[in-house]
Amino acid sequence: MALPIEPRPAQPGRVLGRVVRRKEDPRLITGTGSYVDDLRLPGMLHMAVVRSPHAHARITGIDTGRARSMPGVRAVITGEEVKDLCGPMPVGWSLQGLKAPVKYPLALDRVRHVGEAVAVVVAESPAAAADGAEAVQVGYEPLPAVTDPEAAMQDGSPLVWDDVPNNIAARFPLSGGDIEDAFRKADRVVKLRLVNQRLVPVPMEPRGVVAQAHPISGELTLWSSTQIPHILHALLPGLLNVPETRVRIVAPDVGGGFGCKLNLYAEEILAGALSLKLGRPVKWIERRSEHFMATIHGRDQINHVEAAVSGDGRILGIRARIIADIGAYHQLLTPAIPTFTPFMMSGVYAIPALDVEVIEVFTNKTPTDAYRGAGRPEATYLLERLVDTVARELGLDPVEVRRRNFIKADQFPYNTVSGLTYDSGDYEGALNKLLEKIDYEGFRRQQQEARQQGRLLGIGFSTYVEICGLAPSRIWGALGAGIGGWESATVRISPAGRVTVVTGTSPHGQGHQTSWSQIVAETLGVNYEDVEVLHGDTAVAPHGLDTYGSRSAAVGGTAVYMASVKLREKARRIAAHVLEATVDDVEFQVVDGQGRFHVKGAPQRHVTLAQVAAAAFTAHNLPDDVEPGMEATVFYDPTNFTYPFGAHACIVEVDPEDGRVKILRYVAVDDCGNVINPQLVEGQVHGGLAQGIAQALYEGVVYDEQGQLLTASLTDYAVPTAADLPSFETDRTVTPSPTNPLGVKGVGEAGTIGSTPCVVNAVIDALAHLGVRHIDMPLRPSRVWAAIQQAKASGGGQPA
Amino acid sequence: MSQDSRVRVRIRVNGDVHEHEVEPRLLLVQYLRDVLGLTGTHVGCDTSHCGACTVLLDGEAVKSCTVLAVQADGGEVTTIEGLAQHGRLHPLQEAFWEHHGLQCGYCTPGMIMSALDLLNRHPDPDEETIRRGLEGNLCRCTGYQNIVRAVQAAAARMRAAEAAAAAGGGDD
Numbered sequence: 001m002a003l004p005i006e007p008r009p010a011q012p013g014r015v016l017g018r019v020v021r022r023k024e025d026p027r028l029i030t031g032t033g034s035y036v037d038d039l040r041l042p043g044m045l046h047m048a049v050v051r052s053p054h055a056h057a058r059i060t061g062i063d064t065g066r067a068r069s070m071p072g073v074r075a076v077i078t079g080e081e082v083k084d085l086c087g088p089m090p091v092g093w094s095l096q097g098l099k100a101p102v103k104y105p106l107a108l109d110r111v112r113h114v115g116e117a118v119a120v121v122v123a124e125s126p127a128a129a130a131d132g133a134e135a136v137q138v139g140y141e142p143l144p145a146v147t148d149p150e151a152a153m154q155d156g157s158p159l160v161w162d163d164v165p166n167n168i169a170a171r172f173p174l175s176g177g178d179i180e181d182a183f184r185k186a187d188r189v190v191k192l193r194l195v196n197q198r199l200v201p202v203p204m205e206p207r208g209v210v211a212q213a214h215p216i217s218g219e220l221t222l223w224s225s226t227q228i229p230h231i232l233h234a235l236l237p238g239l240l241n242v243p244e245t246r247v248r249i250v251a252p253d254v255g256g257g258f259g260c261k262l263n264l265y266a267e268e269i270l271a272g273a274l275s276l277k278l279g280r281p282v283k284w285i286e287r288r289s290e291h292f293m294a295t296i297h298g299r300d301q302i303n304h305v306e307a308a309v310s311g312d313g314r315i316l317g318i319r320a321r322i323i324a325d326i327g328a329y330h331q332l333l334t335p336a337i338p339t340f341t342p343f344m345m346s347g348v349y350a351i352p353a354l355d356v357e358v359i360e361v362f363t364n365k366t367p368t369d370a371y372r373g374a375g376r377p378e379a380t381y382l383l384e385r386l387v388d389t390v391a392r393e394l395g396l397d398p399v400e401v402r403r404r405n406f407i408k409a410d411q412f413p414y415n416t417v418s419g420l421t422y423d424s425g426d427y428e429g430a431l432n433k434l435l436e437k438i439d440y441e442g443f444r445r446q447q448q449e450a451r452q453q454g455r456l457l458g459i460g461f462s463t464y465v466e467i468c469g470l471a472p473s474r475i476w477g478a479l480g481a482g483i484g485g486w487e488s489a490t491v492r493i494s495p496a497g498r499v500t501v502v503t504g505t506s507p508h509g510q511g512h513q514t515s516w517s518q519i520v521a522e523t524l525g526v527n528y529e530d531v532e533v534l535h536g537d538t539a540v541a542p543h544g545l546d547t548y549g550s551r552s553a554a555v556g557g558t559a560v561y562m563a564s565v566k567l568r569e570k571a572r573r574i575a576a577h578v579l580e581a582t583v584d585d586v587e588f589q590v591v592d593g594q595g596r597f598h599v600k601g602a603p604q605r606h607v608t609l610a611q612v613a614a615a616a617f618t619a620h621n622l623p624d625d626v627e628p629g630m631e632a633t634v635f636y637d638p639t640n641f642t643y644p645f646g647a648h649a650c651i652v653e654v655d656p657e658d659g660r661v662k663i664l665r666y667v668a669v670d671d672c673g674n675v676i677n678p679q680l681v682e683g684q685v686h687g688g689l690a691q692g693i694a695q696a697l698y699e700g701v702v703y704d705e706q707g708q709l710l711t712a713s714l715t716d717y718a719v720p721t722a723a724d725l726p727s728f729e730t731d732r733t734v735t736p737s738p739t740n741p742l743g744v745k746g747v748g749e750a751g752t753i754g755s756t757p758c759v760v761n762a763v764i765d766a767l768a769h770l771g772v773r774h775i776d777m778p779l780r781p782s783r784v785w786a787a788i789q790q791a792k793a794s795g796g797g798q799p800a
Numbered sequence: 801m802s803q804d805s806r807v808r809v810r811i812r813v814n815g816d817v818h819e820h821e822v823e824p825r826l827l828l829v830q831y832l833r834d835v836l837g838l839t840g841t842h843v844g845c846d847t848s849h850c851g852a853c854t855v856l857l858d859g860e861a862v863k864s865c866t867v868l869a870v871q872a873d874g875g876e877v878t879t880i881e882g883l884a885q886h887g888r889l890h891p892l893q894e895a896f897w898e899h900h901g902l903q904c905g906y907c908t909p910g911m912i913m914s915a916l917d918l919l920n921r922h923p924d925p926d927e928e929t930i931r932r933g934l935e936g937n938l939c940r941c942t943g944y945q946n947i948v949r950a951v952q953a954a955a956a957r958m959r960a961a962e963a964a965a966a967a968g969g970g971d972d
Contacts, residue, residue, distance in 0.1 A: 025896070029889070029897055031880035038839035127825075203906070204842075204940050206844065288846050686946065690940075714849035721935045722932075
């Protein structure tokens with residue numbers, strides 16, 4: 001069935017910065033995409049995982065006899081055999097003094113969280129594998145579990161790992177400026193204790209893997225629903241003891257990631273190992289209940305904050321103790337994520353002193369790792385709740401307090417107290433644009449009137465900056481990363497003049513096929529439709545560092561742009577030769593949507609890019625110092641991060657009878673630098689807002705005191721539906737990044753980072769006159785209602 | 801499960817009649833994906849919450865992970881693969897594309913099938929009706945806003961097409 005996939009009538013060659021129809025969509029809207037679970041290979045076996053029902057227990061024995069004898073079961077592997085199959089799970093980040101206990105893909109003698117993999121069964125069908133897994137008998141001797149990180153740090157607490165005293169995996173201090181001086185000078189000290197609750201990422205496609213080892217050659221192809229095929233390619237061969245030259249990793253269509261697929265998981269290692277062992281393809285598809293217990297969680301910090309504040313609302317310094325509950329062991333980047341928080345803790349404000357200690361604590365829970373924002377939402381939440389609290393305690397307007405503390409537009413590049421250099425920004429500009437869109441004074445009047453009628457309205461603000469474009473490799477290495485931060489791109493022009501782009505980024509919803517095509521079409525003067533983008537397959541795109549941390553546009557997009565320019569320059573040299581002119585006399589121009597080279601001052605003497613490409617391939621008449629072919633590869637390593645920012649406002653109504661929060665308006669002004677495609681940027685903002693609002697109002701992982709996971713399905717864990725969210729009002733300011741030639745910054749996480757404190761600030765604003773100072777997230781009706789009742793009971797309110 | 805307990809089903813899927821012997825425990829979604837190879841219908845949860853597996857059964861949206869294949873015996877199923885007609889995208893598919901109603905695309909087939917059911921019942925829905933009508937389908941990428949826009953745009957196009965057809969105009 002041929003579908004009419006009509007190009008949007010964009011002006012040919014003029015596509016950068018405009019809306020074009022996504023190239024990804026025709027397959028995805030017709031059900032012809034290819035996600036991992038859609039793969040069916042001859043002889044394919046299916047893997048099921050036996051998981052721990054206990055938060056903490058000693059394994060007293062595993063009886064696999066019955067499982068092995070069941071129809072269709074081909075293999076059962078437990079911790080006893082796992083060491084023969086693969087190496088331990090790598091930790092991709094180092095910190096001074098980090099305790100990183102050795103962890104294999106299967107538990108060896110002890111389980112440390114509900115859902116930890118204990119054994120796997122491989123069988124001829126998914127049902128046979130599931131039946132086999134049920135038949136594996138595991139003996140457990142339960143041990144005392146620890147689920148509260150503050151309790152875990154106390155002497156005498158149960159130990160998750162016997163050789164990690166007080167369960168402390170790492171301490172990470174970060175300070176700058178003179179904090180003692182700040183507190184000496186302070187007119188007031190404002191204190192807060194905040195819980196940034198644990199979240200589950202929940203991409204709509206669960207994880208999954210298919211491993212296919214060639215039974216004779218041992219070549220291994222592994223398809224995974226992952227954000228990081230290249231990083232897997234760097235790690236898996238060593239763990240499986242296979243030469244990396246015989247391993248190919250493919251990320252096919254990937255149904256969302258949000259950080260949780262920026263990891264190397266036990267199941268990927270085991271599927272690879274078992275395919276190598278059995279000589280047949282092995283497939284594993286995560287069940288949603290497994291996602292809740294065996295895919296990384298996000299956030300989970302307790303913040304003890306105190307700020308030294310002057311009488312006019314200036315923040316002179318922040319002292320904070322961040323207790324990060326990292327769960328039972330390290331996944332790939334577990335130790336890194338909480339350390340990003342202090343770096344961003346001065347935010348959009350000129351705060352002269354900072355003194356933070358991050359304490360990473362093991363508990364009997366699922367490991368934490370990157371979830372959309374990864375350490376930055378925690379910083380912004382802490383800071384924006386703090387600024388609002390400062391305003392309230394000093395009786396100042398929260399907008400005015402923000403203005404007084406802002407880094408000014410003429411102060412960029414700005415060196416923060418935490419050691420970063422913000423590239424560009426205009427925080428007041430974004431705030432001003434936001435205020436134009438909301439009638440602030442009018443709202444305050446409305447709020448007063450509503451209070452007279454017993455209605456509770458509130459407005460919240462959030463002004464944020466985030467760090468994107470990961471990463472300058474040298475800085476990344478100094479921080480502890482096990483990898484670099486560059487990105488690669490190859491651009492090649494066929495003899496017919498069409499373009500293939502090979503990128504090292506690995507999209508999972510972002511639309512890189514679309515946006516990279518836009519960059520190339522614009523730079524080379526070719527039709528958007530004549531550009532193909534290949535990604536996510538290490539055999540096709542051998543060099544890359546994948547997609548996370550809003551890095552792809554700023555680093556990967558820049559690499560694509562630079563490869564296009566490099567190729568254009570080669571073409572110019574060939575064009576000069578063909579036109580019998582000097583290279584300096586030949587100019588590139590896009591005429592009628594077609595890239596061409598002409599002699600300066602003589603536009604009639606020209607050759608098209610397609611003609612040059614043909615000449616490069618026939619090579620009949622090339623300059624002596626020019627190689628045949630039209631292909632260029634660039635490895636781009638950024639010199640700095642990028643720092644998108646924005647200003648958000650949220651207006652809520654709280655029902656005093658039941659504590660329900662309704663968002664009446666959500667207005668977001670974001671600045672992600674130059675924009676490649678406004679529609680894709682808006683889409684990223686929408687999705688980010690949804691997840692940030694979800695943290696504020698709905699989502700939260702709940703464990704009981706024994707470490708049982710009470711939120712293990714979509715029944716218990718409140719991922720918002722369409723009816724739970726408002727329509728967002730979005731706008732932008734544009735402050736290009738000076739860090740890269742495209743001037744782009746990144747937008748994948750902005751909405752999430754900005755929105756969470758904005759919503760909470762709005763709810764507290766609605767309740768502050770009753771005496772409510774803070775409510776920990778998620779602001780479920782029961783919590784809000786209880787806070788109202790408590791405030792009323794203690795008579796803490798002021799007259800409306 | 802022994803072969804003896806298999807049950808014969810006859811199901812019309814996207815216009816074609818299929819007959820198979822299936823295990824009674826086989827879910828409709830497994831029948832569509834694993835027996836017929838129609839992998840456009842996705843599985844996103846174990847609890848009938850996410851709606852990624854939504855298809856039309858006898859014209860009504862069902863979560864195909866909650867229906868046994870044997871329950872669909874004698875019925876007529878439409879999946880995302882059957883939506884485009886005569887090589888032409890359905891207005892909902894067009895609108896999702898035009899209005900950026902999808903990012904990763906995993907929820908999209910189920911979302912479109914649910915939206916189709918919604919528009920069959922409410923040809924001119926307001927935003928509230930769309931948001932409530934799609935409550936059974938989770939999307940983690942879009943924040944739903946562009947999905948709402950897409951459904952509104954498709955509704956307008958479908959009404960216009962219907963009006964044109966009623967007036968004796970050509971197709972579409």
